[in-house]
Amino acid sequence: MKKFRDKDYLKSEEGFIFCVIGSIHPKDRSIAYLKYIPRKDGKWEGKEKNYKRIMRQYTMSNLKKTIQFLKDYRKYIYESKVLNIEISTVPLTEIKNHFKPEEKLKQISEEKKRDSLQQKCLDLARVISDKSEVPVDFFGVTGSILLDIHQSFSDIDLVVYGKDNSQRVKKTLINLYEENNNHFGRLASEKLNKWCEKKSNQFPISPEEARIMYKRKWDRGIYKNRLFSMSSVKLDSEVEIDYGDRTYQPEGLVKIEATVSNSTESLFMPSVYQLKNIEVLKGKKPEDIRSVVSYEGFYRDIAREGEKIKVYGKLEKVFDKQKENDYHRVLVGSFEAGGKDFIKPILS
Structure with missing residues (x-):
């Protein structure tokens, strides 16, 4: 069976370019969102065509627009x-x-000849590989560089594969940000203020809350004056379930407060936080909520074990065919929540 991993890209016969979501897919298709479409006036120039970015921001409202566009191409709606x-x-x-x-x-x-962005991308991957002692074979580059449509304004979007490798890279990047004169940096001053304002417009958080979250987002940084991201993706051997092993039934929207009991799976897509000491503040009150799961990349790895969090999202009943039991989870990143769902650390 053909394997698809989070951050892979697919091009269709029409020239539509999709980004793969997660690593669990039906046997006959890949779950993916539409990101680029061919357009003569598109800003992303390829060797054969120009492309327009149709997924302009990584939010559920923008995702909904891409699905609406695909209604004219029903084979991509599932x-x-x-x-x-x-x-x-x-x-x-x-x-x-x-x-x-x-x-x-x-x-x-x-390659013997690389453009300046490709060279910087390779240098960045090699530096992080060297400092983390994660072999460079476990790294990749996604986004526009992967597709050969990158431009002078493009960011560098790296991928690291494997659970242990991801933890080592996380620790390495945090250390690199704290060092001086090593070409690594973070947003600050006015640029950070603009980022916080932007996020507060995209998500139901304040600029102050966005600032707190940015401090924790080790996967976003600057290398030699170029913005970069680092996505963590599981190895095929680390994906424990197949599509269909668990099914999900919606049961309305809920607001809860809880303590994070385990956050090791929060680095990946979807991000998973195991919970304890759960208090339902609004909505249905099942006694078996185990986790909050986020398909919003913004909430990746922003809460730590032992911390209290407030969550608003879609309550789902999970039927686990492997273990023959059922329980509940809260999903952040659903159409039902209309962009109002969130995960927020409660800091005293």
Whole structure:
């Protein structure tokens, strides 16, 4: 069976370019969102075509717009009986190209001629690899560089594969940000203020709350005056379930407060926080809520074990076919919540 991993990209016969979400997919298709479409006046210039970015911001409202666009191409709309929602997917029969971040970084390293952004991307990956002692084979590059449509304004979007590797890279980047004169930095002053204002407009948080979250977002930084991101993706051997092993039934919206009991899975897509000491503030009150799960990348790895968090999201009953039991979770990143859902650390 063809394997798809989070941050892979797929191009369809029409030239639509999709970004793969997560690493659990139906056998005959990949769950992915539409990010670029061919347009003559598009800002992202490829060797054969120009592209327009249709997924302008990583929010559920923007995702909903891409699905609305795809209504004219019904083969990419999928009614999932597992997730109980309508999602965008790419059927195997419609995939023209499958772009893999790890293969692209290897290709860049082997090329004799690289443009300045490709060189900076390779340098960045090698520095982080060297400092973290994670072999460079476990890194990749995604986004516009993966697709060869990057421009002078493009960021560098790296990927690290593996749970242990991700933890080592996280620790390394945090240390690099704290050092001086090593080409690594973070947003500050007016640029940080603008970032916080932007996030407060995109999500139901204040600029002050955005600032607190940014301090924790080790996966966003600056290298030699270029913005970069680092996404953590599980190895195939670390993906413990197949599509359909668990099914999800919506049960309305809830607001809860809880303590994070385990956050090791919060680095990945979707981000998972295991919970304890749960108090339901609003909505249905089941006694078996185990976790909060986020498909909003903004809430990736922003709460630590032992911390209290406030969450607003969609309550789902989970049926686990492997373990033959059921329980509840709270989902952040749903159409039902209308962009009002969140995860917020409660800091005293």
